[in-house]
Amino acid sequence: MSGKPLAQAEVELTIPFHDVDMLEIAWHGHYCRYFEIARCALLDSIGYGYVSMRASGFVWPIIDLQLRFVRPARFGQRIRVSAQLVEYEYRMRIKYLVSDSETGTPLVKGHSIQVAVDAQSGQMCYASPAVFLQRLGIQSDD
Amino acid sequence: MSGKPLAQAEVELTIPFHDVDMLEIAWHGHYCRYFEIARCALLDSIGYGYVSMRASGFVWPIIDLQLRFVRPARFGQRIRVSAQLVEYEYRMRIKYLVSDSETGTPLVKGHSIQVAVDAQSGQMCYASPAVFLQRLGIQSDD
Amino acid sequence: MSGKPLAQAEVELTIPFHDVDMLEIAWHGHYCRYFEIARCALLDSIGYGYVSMRASGFVWPIIDLQLRFVRPARFGQRIRVSAQLVEYEYRMRIKYLVSDSETGTPLVKGHSIQVAVDAQSGQMCYASPAVFLQRLGIQSDD
Amino acid sequence: MSGKPLAQAEVELTIPFHDVDMLEIAWHGHYCRYFEIARCALLDSIGYGYVSMRASGFVWPIIDLQLRFVRPARFGQRIRVSAQLVEYEYRMRIKYLVSDSETGTPLVKGHSIQVAVDAQSGQMCYASPAVFLQRLGIQSDD
Numbered sequence: 001m002s003g004k005p006l007a008q009a010e011v012e013l014t015i016p017f018h019d020v021d022m023l024e025i026a027w028h029g030h031y032c033r034y035f036e037i038a039r040c041a042l043l044d045s046i047g048y049g050y051v052s053m054r055a056s057g058f059v060w061p062i063i064d065l066q067l068r069f070v071r072p073a074r075f076g077q078r079i080r081v082s083a084q085l086v087e088y089e090y091r092m093r094i095k096y097l098v099s100d101s102e103t104g105t106p107l108v109k110g111h112s113i114q115v116a117v118d119a120q121s122g123q124m125c126y127a128s129p130a131v132f133l134q135r136l137g138i139q140s141d142d
Numbered sequence: 143m144s145g146k147p148l149a150q151a152e153v154e155l156t157i158p159f160h161d162v163d164m165l166e167i168a169w170h171g172h173y174c175r176y177f178e179i180a181r182c183a184l185l186d187s188i189g190y191g192y193v194s195m196r197a198s199g200f201v202w203p204i205i206d207l208q209l210r211f212v213r214p215a216r217f218g219q220r221i222r223v224s225a226q227l228v229e230y231e232y233r234m235r236i237k238y239l240v241s242d243s244e245t246g247t248p249l250v251k252g253h254s255i256q257v258a259v260d261a262q263s264g265q266m267c268y269a270s271p272a273v274f275l276q277r278l279g280i281q282s283d284d
Numbered sequence: 285m286s287g288k289p290l291a292q293a294e295v296e297l298t299i300p301f302h303d304v305d306m307l308e309i310a311w312h313g314h315y316c317r318y319f320e321i322a323r324c325a326l327l328d329s330i331g332y333g334y335v336s337m338r339a340s341g342f343v344w345p346i347i348d349l350q351l352r353f354v355r356p357a358r359f360g361q362r363i364r365v366s367a368q369l370v371e372y373e374y375r376m377r378i379k380y381l382v383s384d385s386e387t388g389t390p391l392v393k394g395h396s397i398q399v400a401v402d403a404q405s406g407q408m409c410y411a412s413p414a415v416f417l418q419r420l421g422i423q424s425d426d
Numbered sequence: 427m428s429g430k431p432l433a434q435a436e437v438e439l440t441i442p443f444h445d446v447d448m449l450e451i452a453w454h455g456h457y458c459r460y461f462e463i464a465r466c467a468l469l470d471s472i473g474y475g476y477v478s479m480r481a482s483g484f485v486w487p488i489i490d491l492q493l494r495f496v497r498p499a500r501f502g503q504r505i506r507v508s509a510q511l512v513e514y515e516y517r518m519r520i521k522y523l524v525s526d527s528e529t530g531t532p533l534v535k536g537h538s539i540q541v542a543v544d545a546q547s548g549q550m551c552y553a554s555p556a557v558f559l560q561r562l563g564i565q566s567d568d
Contacts, residue, residue, distance in 0.1 A: 028488045032455030062454045065493045170346045171316030204312045209349045
């Protein structure tokens with residue numbers, strides 16, 4: 001694989017009041033939502049968003065999620081959430097970086113892993129379905 | 143209608159850390175969730191929970207929701223949420239009271255209004271479907 | 285009062301996956317969050333956001349919230365949330381309209397009522413504090 | 427360390443309607459909330475809940491969170507969330523297991539890592555403060 005990622009996206013968000021806890025920082029669990037917004041932007045960018053996934057006969061549940069909290073975010077802070085596809089052959093692995101929009105200071109890092117599941121049979125796929133690889137511009141051997 | 147409500151339910155909840163905001167009180171919007179937990183208990187008590195609704199061919203979207211906040215709730219506070227069915231003929235109107243579990247002090251009052259929608263046609267029903275009235279022990283004229 | 289509102293704001297949002305329920309519509313309770321984002325934009329526009337409020341010695345808890353659901357919103361739908369200040373002398377009453385960004389079709393209407401509370405004493409104020417009226421460009425009699 | 431954990435707790439929850447997504451499963455991010463409810467029960471069981479933490483002059487932000495999703499949970503499903511303290515000397519590491527209440531089938535596994543931060547100075551502590559070790563019944567060398 002060359003240095004250029006196959007798919008990536010970046011979104012900007014503002015920490016809303018209702019995401020901030022008693023410690024006056026964005027509650028850690030909300031980053032799952034911020035990650036998802038960036039992940040959806042990434043998948044939309046290759047024409048394989050949730051609606052398209054389902055039309056293709058697959059769902060891609062999250063099977064693994066990791067978050068490392070480096071610095072807290074405050075109410076009203078502008079954050080940038082970038083998502084980058086780093087594995088795609090057997091499963092979809094996406095890396096995330098949340099940083100301060102203005103300064104670029106890293107706030108949270110993480111990744112998610114998803115696997116394709118055949119929507120009809122409910123069976124997990126041992127390799128990524130051809131439809132996903134095609135959206136990435138990769139010819140599959142199927 | 144006699145004084146006895148046709149259907150009612152009561153649930154007890156503890157305010158979790160992630161529901162508490164910078165003012166150190168349960169964020170007002172979370173009461174929509176607390177109301178829903180009591181509403182589901184009420185509908186379950188008459189055998190007309192969400193799964194049963196859908197099996198009967200209807201969904202019941204919320205069309206109106208009102209909340210009046212009397213006193214704030216704190217992290218770890220035990221609250222009681224009671225729900226009472228107060229209208230059923232043309233729509234489902236449920237009244238809620240959130241109170242402190244120990245003292246009974248009222249915290250939040252409110253109501254929700256739902257109407258039946260035919261799941262197939264997407265048409266709103268002008269009167270409650272017979273299946274709902276039967277669960278309430280009421281004979282319908284249909 | 286003339287036809288021009290004293291303060292108003294408008295924000296655009298996209299319905300994220302995690303806000304959509306089993307009925308494939310944005311869950312009704314999430315509109316409390318959408319309202320809040322517009323309300324914060326409105327208060328920021330007059331220099332009286334949450335941080336400024338607290339610095340002025342007051343908090344403004346929500347005491348009443350009403351939502352009327354006209355049409356559902358779907359995953360990925362762009363929505364516009366407008367907020368307009370309609371009462372300010374004794375309490376802050378804000379009206380909301382959520383509509384489809386493209387077509388302008390109304391989706392949800394509502395209002396919130398907040399009262400000023402002295403942060404030190406915890407006492408509710410019977411009239412809006414001078415600091416708030418000044419932000420609105422109104423001379424108070426205090 | 428013997429086989430007996432220093433601290434553990436178990437809570438039972440019911441998956442509410444508003445936690446379920448379009449795939450008709452509990453949205454993955456909500457498990458951060460379920461973990462937290464069990465974590466708070468664990469900390470309460472040793473008399474070192476959030477209020478007690480803060481009174482002791484420390485906050486314990488989450489710096490790492492990992493979740494592995496084994497099987498989905500459905501609307502109305504009863505789940506058991508167990509939390510177990512597995513590291514305490516330099517940081518607090520808690521392991522979680524979410525399982526079906528009835529069958530015991532594992533649904534989600536994970537862990538969280540927290541470090542003590544001096545509330546006044548904002549400095550991270552290189553070892554757990556004595557107050558925490560005392561709650562665990564451990565004599566500290568401080």
